[in-house]
Amino acid sequence: MNDLALASPSPALWFKTLRRTGLREQCLKTFPLECVDLLKRSRVAFKAGRTLKESFRLAQLEALVRMLQDNESDFVDALARDLHKPRYETVLAELIFVKNEAFYAINNVKKWMQHQHVERNLTTSLDECVVVSEPLGVVFIRGAWCNPVQMCLVPLVGAIAAGNCAIISPSHITSHTAECLHRLFPFYLDNECFHVILGGTNELLEVMKLKFDHIFFTGNREEGTKVAQAAASSLTPVTLVLSGKNxxxxxxxxxxxxxxxxxxxxxxxxxxxxxxxxxxxxxxxxxxxxxxxxxxxxxxxxxxxxxxxxxxxxxxxxxxxxxxxxxxxxxxxxxxxxxxxxxxxxxxxxxxxxxxxxxxxxxxxxxxxxxxxxxxxxxxxxxxxxxxxxxxxxxxxxxxxxxxxxxxxxxxxxSGSFCSNDSVLQSLMVALPFGGVGASGTGSYHGRHSFDTFSHKKSCLLRSTRFECITRLRYPPYEDRNLSLVTLASTLSQKSQGWCQIL
Structure with missing residues (x-):
């Protein structure tokens, strides 16, 4: 059990206390410290290889589904208090949507983790060329208030599937939903790898200056600009899903x-x-x-x-x-x-x-x-x-x-997405990438695209030391005859992808 999570007050009580006692400035100083501690713990867990195995990823995804199933009434109640949201909309647009993403990842994560083989040329015809998907590390996910469960947990599915640790920040505007996530996470997800923190925009901008391995932000353009600027100070890559006039x-x-x-x-x-x-x-x-x-x-x-x-x-x-x-x-x-x-x-x-x-x-x-x-x-x-x-x-x-x-x-x-003769549904399709372009954001997620967002695609060429008689053609002293042979061996044809496809 995460003692820090249990000791933290609810968002509603937290902000109410700040207003009553005037301790906001003090909290601004201490809030990032909590995140620093969680970041350190997550970093230790990641470096220990805790998230790398397929079995761990599957177990965490299954636990996420159980959390939603076991506590459906709690989420329905929280969203009703925050947004007067009907149960029908909560179950359909929040809970089922997240569960579908998790099930899709569970069914495909083994395939996604496999090395991707790519084409070779004559020079590398006897070698192995692969792309390896490796997790980024510790990622930060900030969800928007309009769909506070979906917009926190759908990106989290991708982060888990890709083998990352994650710190989640639900919007403080929907405080009851944020409190629900904060309370439930320690009972279902690994307490060293996955955490929920509570705080407003100003506090989180300070947090985002910390060195995360990726920041995923959903919200408006003004806040998205500030997030990108804060992340730039530590060269942290960001995915921004921003609002716009559709x-x-x-x-x-x-x-x-x-x-x-x-x-x-x-x-x-x-x-x-x-x-x-x-x-x-x-x-x-x-x-x-x-x-x-x-x-x-x-x-x-x-x-x-x-x-x-x-x-x-x-x-x-x-x-x-x-x-x-x-x-x-x-x-x-x-x-x-x-x-x-x-x-x-x-x-x-x-x-x-x-x-x-x-x-x-x-x-x-x-x-x-x-x-x-x-x-x-x-x-x-x-x-x-x-x-x-x-x-x-x-x-x-x-x-x-x-x-x-x-x-x-x-x-x-x-545009980020397009839909004819219907609305919104393209953003709910697990197999379609969803994200913005230009002023509406950068990057995409859902399904395999979430896995890719939270992965580094490492290019790997696996060679042997055989056939040095061919390799030596690239060494000095340079001769025009050798250049012709090397050019022939390493250049693809315009009309085809090269003879290497039949190897």
């Missing part, structure tokens, strides 16, 4: 009712607090009114005449996110659906905005709330031009029955 194009040739259902589910589940939901819609003026009415009908079906009374609809995570979302709603476009707010409950109704201008506040900032702006475009080319004027998003969505429209949008825009 466009959704709705073509004139599409099933509007179906599109509305899928867009409404993606935008308004978890009360719109999602990094991968459609952020705004681009559509032709002829489609807009039909789409607005279809969205209105979907919301009535999903949540009833008053979503505030629905057990399937969540709340804003805190007053800061509530106030920010409400201000964006009030200062942008025209409310066509929803718009009701209740500050006491941190409730914002599912809202559709029309008459939105490109320079409205809601189009200038990322939206973590249940607000969906709709903008008019005249055609697919105008939509593509609009998308390409913005920073590269995490996701691009397109709804159309015309395959040429889908292909054009996919080919002529750049």
């Amino acid at each position: 466009p959704c194009y709705v073509d004139q040739n599409c099933e509007v009712k179906t599109a509305a259902q899928r867009i409404a589910w993606a935008r308004f589940h978890n009360a719109g607090q999602s990094m991968v939901a459609p952020d705004y819609i681009l559509c032709h003026e002829d489609v807009k009114e039909h789409l607005v009415q279809a969205l209105k009908g979907c919301l009535m079906h999903f949540y009833g005449p008053d979503p505030r009374e629905s057990s399937s609809y969540g709340r804003m995570v805190n007053s800061e996110i509530f106030n920010r979302t409400r201000d964006l709603l009030c200062k942008s476009g025209k409310v066509s659906v929803g718009g009701q707010v209740n500050e006491a409950e941190m409730y914002i109704a599912p809202t559709v905005l029309t008459e939105v201008a490109e320079n409205d506040p809601i189009m200038q900032q990322d939206v973590y709330g249940p607000v969906l702006p709709i903008l008019s475009v005249n055609n697919i080319d105008e939509a593509i031009s609009f998308i390409n004027k913005q920073e590269k998003p995490l996701c691009v969505y397109a709804y159309s029955n015309n395959k040429k429209v889908i292909s054009k949008l996919m080919a002529e825009t750049s």
Whole structure:
């Protein structure tokens, strides 16, 4: 049992105590010390080879699954308290998603750990050329608050499968979920290799200046920039999965009712607090009114005449996110659906905005709330031009029955991921890499891609000392005749990968 983990207070009590006693500055000095201790312990365990065996990795992955299965009700309760999240969403989008990642890794980790043989040329035809996946060491994983279980534990699956030790930092914003992870980890995962720490952004920026072997961060762009800067001081490599304004194009040739259902589910589940939901819609003026009415009908079906009374609809995570979302709603476009707010409950109704201008506040900032702006475009080319004027998003969505429209949008825009005629699902596929590009992040994860993110690909050439009569051609004194022979032996053909493929 990890005595330090058991002795630590809950996040909610921790921050409450800081506010009451004014000890925040003192805590800022002591908090990194806790992480230094955990980092040292993890480093010792890693150097001792504790994580290297396949059996250890499988045992830890299986323990992670048991933790989720044994404590499902605790996670459901924690997320209900943090986000008013329905049990259905917690089980489906948080717990099952993580378990699927873990099962996929359990079924494939033996294959992933095997050496990868690569092609040879004439010079190395009798040698062995392999790529060895070796663990990086001790990695740091910071999860986002919008999906606090999923965004901590899915990267952890990859870190475990790759043979690393890990320190996990759940977001302090979802304090009950963070406390749940902090409490349960010591009972299931190896106490020397895997740890959960609690702290806010400022404290963690200090921690990230420590020498980890990799930092995996999920969050907004502002914090991601600070993380990258902090990591740069120790030359620590980072994976950044950052938010962005995800466009959704709705073509004139599409099933509007179906599109509305899928867009409404993606935008308004978890009360719109999602990094991968459609952020705004681009559509032709002829489609807009039909789409607005279809969205209105979907919301009535999903949540009833008053979503505030629905057990399937969540709340804003805190007053800061509530106030920010409400201000964006009030200062942008025209409310066509929803718009009701209740500050006491941190409730914002599912809202559709029309008459939105490109320079409205809601189009200038990322939206973590249940607000969906709709903008008019005249055609697919105008939509593509609009998308390409913005920073590269995490996701691009397109709804159309015309395959040429889908292909054009996919080919002529750049984003972390792309999905046609649905939303969000591409981010849940275990076999597909997920991550950002440009301003929406760097690196990717899920399935084998998580294993690769937390591995170093070591190139290995295994030679013998035989055939020195051939090798000596590269030694001085240099002769043109020898150069011709060496060039012939070491150069690949343009038309093929070389004769060496048949060896």
